[in-house]
Amino acid sequence: MMLDATVFTQGLVQVSEVANLAMSAAGGVETAVTGGPSFLHLFTVFVLACFVGFYVVWSVTPALHSPLLSVTNAISSVIIVGGLLAAGPAAELADVDLSSLMGFLAVTLASVNIFGGFLVTQRMLAMFKKKK
Amino acid sequence: MSADWTGLAYLVAAVCFIMALRGLSSPTSARQGNLMGIIGMIIAVTTTLLDPEVISYEIIFAGILVGGSIGTVVALRINMTALPQLVAAFHSLVGMAAVLVAVAAFYHPEAYGIGTFGNIGTASLIEMSIGAAVGAITFSGSVVAFAKLQGLVSGNPVVFPMQHPLNAVIGIAIVALTVALVFGQDPTSFWAIVILSFLIGFLIIIPIGGADMPVVVSMLNSYSGWAACGIGFTLTNTALIITGALVGSAGAILSYIMCKGMNRSIFNVLLGGFGGDTVAAAQQAGGSRSVKQGSADDAAFIMSNANQVIVVPGYGMAVAQAQHALREMADLLKEKGVDVKYAIHPVAGRMPGHMNVLLAEASVPYDEVFELEEINHEFSTADVAFVIGANDVTNPLAKTDPASPIYGMPILDVEKAGTTLFLKRSLGSGYAGVDNELFFRDKTMMLFGDAKKMTEEIVQALN
Incomplete structure (x- = not known):
């Protein structure tokens, strides 16, 4: 349980950091077509969110x-x-x-x-x- | 709002959703979790409404009003035994919404800043077709699951020759059409993807039998998440991507737990054809052997003289709506000083956690309800195992017969209890089509009848 909780918080922090990164990237590094955050940033958010989902859902009774x-x-x-x-x-x-x-x-x-x-x-x- | 603030708000919404799932780790924190989910949704919707491009409030509020009223009425009226089909129906709506958003994005990409019609970026087109395809599969698959659960069509698996090759061909065609879409940008390919996906969603669920529905419902839950993810990538919206990933992994984990509860691989379930016709054939096999049959009075006598009774509910209890009578019976037994507990098999019922909700509905305290691993060792010291509407999950063949289709499935060890009472309508075999050896043992007493009626008779006998 302890391990779960730590990993969970770490995951949260990571996701928020990455999402922040992606957000600031929206103003800076823009892809030519979309004008939004790059695919890699979104993909990073996606993969980390999968991990958060994995640990959170396993803790559901x-x-x-x-x-x-x-x-x-x-x-x-x-x-x-x-x-x-x-x-x-x-x-x-x-x-x-x-x-x-x-x-x-x-x-x-x-x-x-x-x-x-x-x-x-x-x-x-x-x-x-x-x-x- | 500036892009930064919007992004931040979406992030807050996503964190709220994570906390909503986190709350479900215990019944005490779960209600707060649900509240977090609602707050997250309000934040996400409000943020989008404040987008300067969004000006058609009348149309939007009309949609929310109509949809919201329908959802509210349905949620308040729905009978708890009908939950599995309700969840299936809700999944189909998410799937359809994903398809609709993909169509809108394809014809009007400017609204999402991903190019112009006929000139959409490659990545966006691929994401869009994934979102549309998975959404369409979720929709038609959920409609089939709903029809099976609601009893609109037979729960038996529908199998025909060349079924799997056909599915494979359609799958390959969808991928090929996605490539064509990227190069041609033409609406024909896009619609072909959508239509073939509707078809494949239908085809992959029809061969799966009724009792495998816990896996199907979980899997479609997962699909609805991945569909949201696909759309999230198209819209470059982090809230959608994070939420989609959460839901996707939730459904995937539930599917895994359900498969493990049956010791079958996900492929074995998906390929389908399990149960159904074989059940009819096997039902006649057990006829010649003798069983000990008891009445409600016998059952009441045995249980009131016991120290500990463990109740094992199954889908039969749900069908007969016997949970309230069952709780009454347990209350009377407790008054007589009998210790009553409930043992839940992971795949009991038609959706994950189905039995827990029904028992909770009948006001059974959740600390009397135990999972398989928690309670299985207690059967050896229990005087009575009261099996109500369950069968395969108690069958000792799962341990002893490697040739049996249920071999290796974890079972509740009701055979170890002093007396095993089976409340069943007939001697028929369970979903897996195998006879239950336990029915013919000396320590077993069969109580034939409708689960609710019989339990009510036991309640009367106890009074």
């Missing part, structure tokens, strides 16, 4: 594996940011094109998941009680 599924489901709906950016530019109904329509649908689907996922997790967790 098996009794809570169902809430783990539903809460990961809810947080993966952070994909809603993609939908928001796609729906974003259409100021009026007349501006709605294929992309903003897709964005609107993505926002709707992800919202079902966000509200539904967190609520059902909350419902499940509220049932887990200790002996009186």
Whole structure:
């Protein structure tokens, strides 16, 4: 357990450092096409996040594996940011094109998941009680 | 907000998500964890809404309102026994959202700063097609899993000749189309990738049988994470990448734990065809041998005279919704001074942790519920093992018969208890299609009937 915790914190620190790096890189080292952080930076964040995920998930107690599924489901709906950016530019109904329509649908689907996922997790967790 | 602040906010959101998972290490910290998850989501959404490019608040709020209401109603109304199919349905939505975002990015790359239509960078195109393909697989795969769990289609594996070569050909075609997309930038390749991915998602889940659903649900959870990751790379969004990686590894680890709980490799599960027809054939085999059959009164008498009873719940308990009656029975036994504990096999039920949630729903305190490794040594000192709706996970053949399909699977040692009570509808074999030797032993008493009805009868007999 101790080992897990240390590795976990180290992972956290690493991820945040790297993400910071990537962030400052966004202002400096830009790739010509995207104008965002380079692929390597994103990939670094990705690999470290996999390690954090690995250690955090192994520390989840098996009794809570169902809430783990539903809460990961809810947080993966952070994909809603993609939908928001796609729906974003259409100021009026007349501006709605294929992309903003897709964005609107993505926002709707992800919202079902966000509200539904967190609520059902909350419902499940509220049932887990200790002996009186 | 400047790019730096936006990036920082996304990072905070991602850290909140990590803490949400971290909270699940114990039931006491889990609710706070869930709260962290909600905070993270609010931060991520608000940050995106403050992006100067995002101006269509009406459209966005309409989407959130409609989706949010549906999600809220479903989450509040859903019956806890229907959780596995709910999770499958939710996975399909994440998958579909990923496909939709990929389509939007393909036709309007300016919104994400990744070029212009027909002139998108190679890396972005590859990331986009990975996101779209994995999202589409998650969607159609989850729809099949949902249909099987909900009972809309039979849970039996669907197998046909040349199934795996066909899947392989489609897989290769998707990769080839991705290459074509990078060079041609044409919408035809893009849509072909999406459509073939929908098809392959459907095809890879149909051969997998009902009781392997814990693996399928975990695996699709993992896929939904990787889909989010793919989109995160396309959008150069660290919150999406980190979250996707967390979810991806969570699902992968759960799949691994489930496979280990059955001593089968992930490939064995994925190739499918396990269970189903063989079950029907094997069911007739056990007919000629005699078993000791008992009534609810017998069971009540045996258990009330015991010092320790260990309850082993399985999918049969979930189907019959017997958890509330079971807890009542345990309460009465405890009043009589009997020590009651619950033993959970990793693959009991139709999703990881399914039994734990159902027992919690029936107000069984979680410190009376134990995992296989924690409690297995206690069966030898227990007077009674009360097996309700479980079968394969107690079958001693897993230890003794190398030819058996369940050989090597860790089992709950109910055979070591003084008396083993099996509450089952019939003598039928379990999912794996093998007879359970235990039914025919002297120390075993079979209680035939619906799990809920029989448990209620035992409760009456105890009163």
